[in-house]
Amino acid sequence: MEIIKNPNIDFLGKAKYFVLLSAAVIAAGVFWIASGHMRFGVEFSGGTQLVLQFQGAPEVDRIRDAVTRVSPGAVIQTYGDAGENKVLVRISQEASEADLDAPARAVRQTLADAYSQNPVTESSSEIVGPTVGADLRRKAVWLTVLGLLAQLVYITWRFKGGIWGIAATLAALHDVLVCLAFLAFFGFEVTLNVIAALLTLVGYSVNDTIVIFDRARENLQHRRKDSMTKLLNDSLNQTLTRTIISNGTTFLAVLGLFLFGGEVLRGFGFTMVVGIIVGTYSTLFIAVPLVNWWYSRQEKDAKPARAA
Amino acid sequence: MPAALQNPVTLWLLLTAALAGLVYAFMREELRVRGIAYGSFLLACAVAVWPPYELMGVPGRVKLGLDLRGGIHLVLQVVVEDARNATVDDAVTTARDQATRKGIQFGSVQRATSTSFTVDGTEPARVKDMRDLLRDYFRGGWEVRESGEGRFTVEMSDLYQRQLKDQTVQEAIRTLERRVNALGVAEPLIAAQGARGDQILVQLPGVTDVEQAKRVIKMTAQLSLRLVETQAASREALLSGTGGRVPDNMELLSGPGDTPGEPVYYLVRREALITGRDLKSARVGVDENNRPQINFTLNATATDKFSRETARNINRQLAIVLDGTVYSAPVIQSKLGADNRITGRFTTQEADELSKILKGGALPASLRYLQELTVGASLGRDSIRDGVRASIASMAFISIFMLFYYRLSGLNAIIALAANLLIVLAAMAYSDATLTLPGIAGIILTVGVGVDTNVLVFERIREELRNGKTVRAAVQNGFDRVWITILDTHATAIIAAAFLFQFGTGPIKGFAVTLVIGLVANVFASYFVSKFLFEWVLGKRHVESLSI
Numbered sequence: 001m002e003i004i005k006n007p008n009i010d011f012l013g014k015a016k017y018f019v020l021l022s023a024a025v026i027a028a029g030v031f032w033i034a035s036g037h038m039r040f041g042v043e044f045s046g047g048t049q050l051v052l053q054f055q056g057a058p059e060v061d062r063i064r065d066a067v068t069r070v071s072p073g074a075v076i077q078t079y080g081d082a083g084e085n086k087v088l089v090r091i092s093q094e095a096s097e098a099d100l101d102a103p104a105r106a107v108r109q110t111l112a113d114a115y116s117q118n119p120v121t122e123s124s125s126e127i128v129g130p131t132v133g134a135d136l137r138r139k140a141v142w143l144t145v146l147g148l149l150a151q152l153v154y155i156t157w158r159f160k161g162g163i164w165g166i167a168a169t170l171a172a173l174h175d176v177l178v179c180l181a182f183l184a185f186f187g188f189e190v191t192l193n194v195i196a197a198l199l200t201l202v203g204y205s206v207n208d209t210i211v212i213f214d215r216a217r218e219n220l221q222h223r224r225k226d227s228m229t230k231l232l233n234d235s236l237n238q239t240l241t242r243t244i245i246s247n248g249t250t251f252l253a254v255l256g257l258f259l260f261g262g263e264v265l266r267g268f269g270f271t272m273v274v275g276i277i278v279g280t281y282s283t284l285f286i287a288v289p290l291v292n293w294w295y296s297r298q299e300k301d302a303k304p305a306r307a308a
Numbered sequence: 309m310p311a312a313l314q315n316p317v318t319l320w321l322l323l324t325a326a327l328a329g330l331v332y333a334f335m336r337e338e339l340r341v342r343g344i345a346y347g348s349f350l351l352a353c354a355v356a357v358w359p360p361y362e363l364m365g366v367p368g369r370v371k372l373g374l375d376l377r378g379g380i381h382l383v384l385q386v387v388v389e390d391a392r393n394a395t396v397d398d399a400v401t402t403a404r405d406q407a408t409r410k411g412i413q414f415g416s417v418q419r420a421t422s423t424s425f426t427v428d429g430t431e432p433a434r435v436k437d438m439r440d441l442l443r444d445y446f447r448g449g450w451e452v453r454e455s456g457e458g459r460f461t462v463e464m465s466d467l468y469q470r471q472l473k474d475q476t477v478q479e480a481i482r483t484l485e486r487r488v489n490a491l492g493v494a495e496p497l498i499a500a501q502g503a504r505g506d507q508i509l510v511q512l513p514g515v516t517d518v519e520q521a522k523r524v525i526k527m528t529a530q531l532s533l534r535l536v537e538t539q540a541a542s543r544e545a546l547l548s549g550t551g552g553r554v555p556d557n558m559e560l561l562s563g564p565g566d567t568p569g570e571p572v573y574y575l576v577r578r579e580a581l582i583t584g585r586d587l588k589s590a591r592v593g594v595d596e597n598n599r600p601q602i603n604f605t606l607n608a609t610a611t612d613k614f615s616r617e618t619a620r621n622i623n624r625q626l627a628i629v630l631d632g633t634v635y636s637a638p639v640i641q642s643k644l645g646a647d648n649r650i651t652g653r654f655t656t657q658e659a660d661e662l663s664k665i666l667k668g669g670a671l672p673a674s675l676r677y678l679q680e681l682t683v684g685a686s687l688g689r690d691s692i693r694d695g696v697r698a699s700i701a702s703m704a705f706i707s708i709f710m711l712f713y714y715r716l717s718g719l720n721a722i723i724a725l726a727a728n729l730l731i732v733l734a735a736m737a738y739s740d741a742t743l744t745l746p747g748i749a750g751i752i753l754t755v756g757v758g759v760d761t762n763v764l765v766f767e768r769i770r771e772e773l774r775n776g777k778t779v780r781a782a783v784q785n786g787f788d789r790v791w792i793t794i795l796d797t798h799a800t801a802i803i804a805a806a807f808l809f810q811f812g813t814g815p816i817k818g819f820a821v822t823l824v825i826g827l828v829a830n831v832f833a834s835y836f837v838s839k840f841l842f843e844w845v846l847g848k849r850h851v852e853s854l855s856i
Contacts, residue, residue: 129678246759
């Protein structure tokens with residue numbers, strides 16, 4: 001069984017429309033994030049997040065009444081599956097490093113007083129002081145940038161040409177930006193897990209790009225007469241089935257994660273699901289066209305020189 | 309499972325032997341050699357990992373992170389300034405004592421900042437003596453500057469400040485280790501972290517009483533026994549006798565008095581007769597009225613000093629100061645020996661905690677909480693369930709698809725995936741790495757990458773078959789051609805994962821661990837094992853077609 005028999009699609013001819021589409025999505029994302037729509041998890045923003053498990057079904061309204069008395073502006077929502085009786089409490093006020101867990105204690109106390117008929121049986125908490133939050137934000141940005149640079153160096157070395165590395169890296173950067181835009185559009189929080197997903201995508205996207213670059217490198221060895229455009233387009237077509245199947249199965253794997261991985265992995269799963277689609281797209285319509293554009297320009301420059 | 313196989317040394321030998329066999333097999337072409345080597349390696353992995361989770365009372369081999377089993381994760385900052393202040397205070401005392409001993413008149417010796425102190429108003433005739441004295445006593449680690457008119461500034465060198473920071477953090481870690489051990493926590497992790505070097509990470513898996521653990525960890529527990537000069541009901545009354553200011557060698561402290569709500573203020577000597585370092589042991593006891601108290605025993609040197617000083621100061625008050633609070637200030641009735649007690653209004657639990665803390669020793673500086681993560685045990689179990697459910701769903705999706713699309717060769721891919729999983733789990737059990745929820749996500753992603761390797765190979769074989777190659781040649785070419793691609797793709801993915809390690813010890817590190825192990829294992833499972841399976845099935849027969 002085969003998905004497509006001998007595909008021969010002109011990917012590179014349509015590339016400019018897709019580049020425009022990507023630019024539009026990224027621009028919209030940047031605008032949306034710049035206007036304050038990106039939500040950060042407690043590990044980055046600092047603050048307190050509690051997951052409380054109640055004995056019986058929690059009445060969110062009554063819990064909200066009790067909690068907002070001691071902590072105005074707290075966000076309260078059900079968490080996980082309905083039968084688990086879990087409620088998430090997010091306290092917006094900054095946790096002071098002098099007494100980090102004071103807001104959390106106040107919430108637990110007020111619930112014990114005002115909502116004693118349905119006691120909290122177990123709780124988890126995540127309290128992050130401002131120092132750690134700021135440190136992590138800086139670290140996340142640096143690690144993503146350094147991760148991209150290290151891959152740039154590796155690819156440049158392996159393919160003996162800067163443009164291959166630059167193209168793969170730009171495609172990966174494109175994926176990170178588009179994923180961030182989608183996270184902001186859909187109101188997902190940027191947590192440490194999401195950053196892990198983004199860094200993984202950097203690896204995955206470059207991985208996907210390399211498979212095709214590799215094919216192009218192989219073709220380059222015994223088809224020196226063809227133009228670079230034809231050669232690259234053929235490489236894309238030759239690996240198309242692999243692209244669809246591999247990314248399709250990985251997509252299924254992370255879809256399982258997104259659907260069944262529970263609340264903790266929801267953001268991670270979402271980022272991976274979006275990222276695998278975008279990673280595939282960027283290989284076809286960003287990375288390879290970039291390489292093509294570079295070499296066509298060189299060929300154009302070279303021709304008049306030869307004529308003269 | 310025989311007991312011998314549970315022995316770590318046996319396991320280590322087994323896995324090392326299996327790995328050696330594997331290396332040998334990579335150099336050989338014979339199917340039989342490869343078959344035996346691969347098979348025994350996978351078997352060794354299976355033995356190493358069994359049982360993966362707690363089964364019939366045998367603890368599981370894969371260590372679960374605290375997001376899966378519940379527990380506490382704390383990031384603490386050591387307030388290094390405390391240690392610097394204490395060091396400068398000591399230096400001030402030394403300078404003052406030595407100058408007095410040599411008969412040099414001076415205006416004052418005071419701490420200026422947390423790293424320096426100043427000497428003011430040295431009598432003009434003895435400036436040279438003062439200079440020599442300071443240079444002599446503060447030779448290593450300090451810089452003495454003179455700004456005329458008998459004024460000196462003595463400052464800690466940068467190197468000494470760094471050494472002091474490292475020392476303080478190391479000492480804090482050792483103290484915390486002793487306290488955590490007294491709490492009876494299994495497998496705690498206490499380590500320095502952070503670029504500035506003043507942070508400590510404390511992970512206590514399986515701890516349920518979060519509040520107690522936090523109290524025990526945070527208490528500085530600086531104990532000192534000091535002579536009381538005067539005591540009064542208010543600050544003002546206390547200072548009226550000394551002209552409104554605290555004398556240089558005194559300190560103003562307060563503590564709960566006999567009646568609740570009415571604190572008592574004390575003027576006590578700065579110099580301590582006894583500090584926490586002089587304790588040999590501490591434990592809970594009860595007083596005459598059956599109220600809990602803390603009994604402590606001094607070591608021999610301290611006992612001598614304590615006996616001598618108490619004999620000299622009979623009928624004076626002795627303040628028992630813990631972290632700047634006077635717990636009680638009994639009057640010295642007679643010469644005291646090695647065994648003493650601290651009374652106060654303790655509950656039994658407080659007294660128990662306090663004695664454990666005192667036994668563990670004082671922290672060299674106070675601690676601040678920067679981050680706190682607690683996970684309830686049953687919430688951890690929910691996470692395991694979610695993770696396992698997601699893994700099974702993902703693997704089921706993939707397996708069905710591979711069988712459907714590649715038919716019998718799909719079976720090959722499934723075997724490779726299973727081998728990959730087995731190696732990841734074995735490597736985690738072997739290296740004591742912890743499995744976290746993001747770690748499970750890493751395994752699922754590894755499965756995705758594993759399938760990609762299979763797909764790359766299978767598609768290439770199909771392509772070769774389409775080009776009219778024989779089955780054997782197609783398989784050979786397929787694997788050969790794809791090798792470079794697999795090398796490059798895995799290298800870049802490992803580079804990305806390596807950066808995830810830098811996120812420290814949290815769940816993200818668990819993700820990076822499984823991803824890196826998974827990627828390496830995948831090269832073996834999806835390339836070498838898969839290649840072996842193809843060649844083994846093809847055997848020496850002549851094969852017309854391939855189910856792919």
